[in-house]
Amino acid sequence: MKQKVGKVYLVGAGPGDPGLITVKGLECIKKAEVLVYDRLAGHRLLTYARPDAELIFVGKGPDKHVYRQEEINEVLKVKGLEGKIVTRLKGGDPFVFGRGGEEAEVLREAGVPFEIVPGITSAISVPAYAGIPVTHRDFTSNFAVITGNEDPTKEDSAIDWAKISTGIGTLVFLMGMGNLPHIAAKLMEHGRSPETPVGLIRWGTRPEQRTLTGTLADIAQKAKEAAFQNPAIIIVGEVVKLREKLAWLEEKPLFGKRIVVTRSRQQASAFAARLEEMGGEPWEFPTIDIQEPEDPAPLEEAIAKVHEYEWIIFTSPNGVQRFFERFFAVGHDIRELCGIRLCAIGPQTRKELQKFGLKTDFVPEEYRAEAIIEGLKNLDDWQGRKVLLPRADIARKILPEALASFGAQVDDVVAYRTVRGGGDAVLLRQMLQDKLIHAITFTSSSTARNFVDMLGVEDVAERNALLEGVTMASIGPITSDTMRELGLPVDVEATEYTIPGLMKALLSHWGIHE
Known part of the structure; x- marks a missing residue:
C-alpha cells in the first residue's frame, strides 16, 4: 500500500x-x-x-x-x-x-x-507599534524593506546603495543591528543626509519592546552606549519624527508587564483580554482544568428532585455553568426552579445566574464561604430546610457543615472536578530564570497548590530565588493562606475577591491608575 x-x-x-x-x-x-x-x-x-x-x-x-x-x-x-x-x-x-x-x-x-x-511582517507592524508609519503623505509615498545582515566585506553587494540612499523615502532594514555602523556609513556615503532620523526598535510588539532614536550620524554610537542588540529593526527616514507624536503602546498602563494567569483555560480568556487591553501580556499557565464529575449520578439525582429544595447555593461560576449544563441535558425546564431561593458567593457567580434569567436572593458582602454562613444564619429558619450545594469536588467542608449545624438538610453534590492543568512548566521556569515574568496571579487555593507541584522546585529557598522580583498576587485571604502554607510570598491581596478586584489590587500595587 x-x-x-x-x-x-x-x-x-x-x-x-x-x-x-x-x-x-x-x-x-x-x-x-x-x-x-x-x-x-x-x-x-x-x-x-x-x-x-x-x-x-x-x-x-x-x-x-x-x-x-x-x-x-x-x-x-x-x-x-x-x-x-x-x-x-x-x-x-x-x-x-x-x-x-x-x-x-x-x-x-x-x-x-x-x-x-x-x-504580518515586522517591517511594517513593528514601526506601527512604535508610532512610526512607514509612509505619510507629508513625508514619503514609498518605502523599501532591505536585509540588514549582508556581509559588509562582500565585493558585489546585492544592495544598490546609490539608488536606495536618495531614491526611497523610508528604508526598513531587518536583522541589521550587527551591521548598523556599516549601514549608516553607506547611506551617508551615497548622499543621504547625516541628519536623517533613524529609529531602532527591539522586540517590537512584545512587552520587551524598546525604541531608540537618533540620526544617521549618531545612531551607531547611541546603540553601542545603550547595548541595543538584535532582534531589532532599523527604520530610516523623516517618518521617524512622527514617533514623538504618535507613540501609543508605551502609554498603556501595563506596557512592559508580562503576567502569568494560572486559571483554567476555560476561565482565563476574560482576564487575559483585560490584561491585553491595558497593554500587558497575559501568559496563560493553566494549573487547573475543569472537568465533569467522575460519577454524575448524585448531581442528576439532585436535579431530578430539584423542586424539593428551598435553597440552592452556588459558590462559583463553574458551579452555575456545570449545574445548568446537566440540568438542561437531562431535559429539565427553568420553570422548575420557581419558588427556590438562590444564593451566589459573589458578583461573578451572580452574573452567571443572570445569563439564565435568574435573580439571586442573597450575595454576601465578602465573597467567601464564611460570609455566606454569617449572612444566611439569620435570614431564614433553617430547621428542616432542604439545601442543594452543587460545587467542586475539592471544595472546603465549612459551608455544608455550618448549614447542617443550623438544622438544614444539605445535599452537597459534585458538579465538577478541579484537576491539575497542562501548563508548560519547563517554559515557565526558563521565563522565570530569564526574568521575563513580572507577576503571577492566583485565583484559588488549588491554583496555588498545583502551581507549586507543576513548577517542580521543592526547595523553598530555591523556589523563592526563582520567583525573586516577581509580584505574587492573590484573589483573597483563603488563597493567601494557602500560598503562605506552601512557602509562596504574597505581595498583593485583593480586597474584593473577584477578578476585577484582583486586577485593581495589582494596579494599585504598581502605582497605576486606570
Missing part, C-alpha cells in the same frame, strides 16, 4: 504579539500534528497546539544557530513524507527574509504538498 503523504503549512506568525496572527494561521497551529517553530514565533501561540502535537524548536539567532537551514528543510520533508500535518511557524512573514521560498522548493522537489499562509 502506498504511504499517505502529509501536508506542510508554512505559516507567518507575525511580529510577536500573538493577537497579530491571521485566523488561518491560528487554524494551522490548532490542527498540526507537528509544530516546527523558531525563536521569533511568539511562544504564547504554542498554547493553541494540540495536546498530542510534537513541538520541534529550530530557533536561530545571530551567531546562535540551533538548526542549519538544511536541517530544517529535512525535518519538514521527513515529517511530511511520514504523512503528518506539519505547521512551520515562522516569525513575521515566511516569504519576507524568512527563507520560506527555500523550504517550499525542497517540499515541492520531495513531492510533499504545502500551503503558504502569509503573516
Whole structure:
C-alpha cells in the first residue's frame, strides 16, 4: 500500500504579539500534528497546539544557530513524507527574509504538498507599534524593506546603495543591528543626509519592546552606549519624527508587564483580554482544568428532585455553568426552579445566574464561604430546610457543615472536578530564570497548590530565588493562606475577591491608575 503523504503549512506568525496572527494561521497551529517553530514565533501561540502535537524548536539567532537551514528543510520533508500535518511557524512573514521560498522548493522537489499562509511582517507592524508609519503623505509615498545582515566585506553587494540612499523615502532594514555602523556609513556615503532620523526598535510588539532614536550620524554610537542588540529593526527616514507624536503602546498602563494567569483555560480568556487591553501580556499557565464529575449520578439525582429544595447555593461560576449544563441535558425546564431561593458567593457567580434569567436572593458582602454562613444564619429558619450545594469536588467542608449545624438538610453534590492543568512548566521556569515574568496571579487555593507541584522546585529557598522580583498576587485571604502554607510570598491581596478586584489590587500595587 502506498504511504499517505502529509501536508506542510508554512505559516507567518507575525511580529510577536500573538493577537497579530491571521485566523488561518491560528487554524494551522490548532490542527498540526507537528509544530516546527523558531525563536521569533511568539511562544504564547504554542498554547493553541494540540495536546498530542510534537513541538520541534529550530530557533536561530545571530551567531546562535540551533538548526542549519538544511536541517530544517529535512525535518519538514521527513515529517511530511511520514504523512503528518506539519505547521512551520515562522516569525513575521515566511516569504519576507524568512527563507520560506527555500523550504517550499525542497517540499515541492520531495513531492510533499504545502500551503503558504502569509503573516504580518515586522517591517511594517513593528514601526506601527512604535508610532512610526512607514509612509505619510507629508513625508514619503514609498518605502523599501532591505536585509540588514549582508556581509559588509562582500565585493558585489546585492544592495544598490546609490539608488536606495536618495531614491526611497523610508528604508526598513531587518536583522541589521550587527551591521548598523556599516549601514549608516553607506547611506551617508551615497548622499543621504547625516541628519536623517533613524529609529531602532527591539522586540517590537512584545512587552520587551524598546525604541531608540537618533540620526544617521549618531545612531551607531547611541546603540553601542545603550547595548541595543538584535532582534531589532532599523527604520530610516523623516517618518521617524512622527514617533514623538504618535507613540501609543508605551502609554498603556501595563506596557512592559508580562503576567502569568494560572486559571483554567476555560476561565482565563476574560482576564487575559483585560490584561491585553491595558497593554500587558497575559501568559496563560493553566494549573487547573475543569472537568465533569467522575460519577454524575448524585448531581442528576439532585436535579431530578430539584423542586424539593428551598435553597440552592452556588459558590462559583463553574458551579452555575456545570449545574445548568446537566440540568438542561437531562431535559429539565427553568420553570422548575420557581419558588427556590438562590444564593451566589459573589458578583461573578451572580452574573452567571443572570445569563439564565435568574435573580439571586442573597450575595454576601465578602465573597467567601464564611460570609455566606454569617449572612444566611439569620435570614431564614433553617430547621428542616432542604439545601442543594452543587460545587467542586475539592471544595472546603465549612459551608455544608455550618448549614447542617443550623438544622438544614444539605445535599452537597459534585458538579465538577478541579484537576491539575497542562501548563508548560519547563517554559515557565526558563521565563522565570530569564526574568521575563513580572507577576503571577492566583485565583484559588488549588491554583496555588498545583502551581507549586507543576513548577517542580521543592526547595523553598530555591523556589523563592526563582520567583525573586516577581509580584505574587492573590484573589483573597483563603488563597493567601494557602500560598503562605506552601512557602509562596504574597505581595498583593485583593480586597474584593473577584477578578476585577484582583486586577485593581495589582494596579494599585504598581502605582497605576486606570
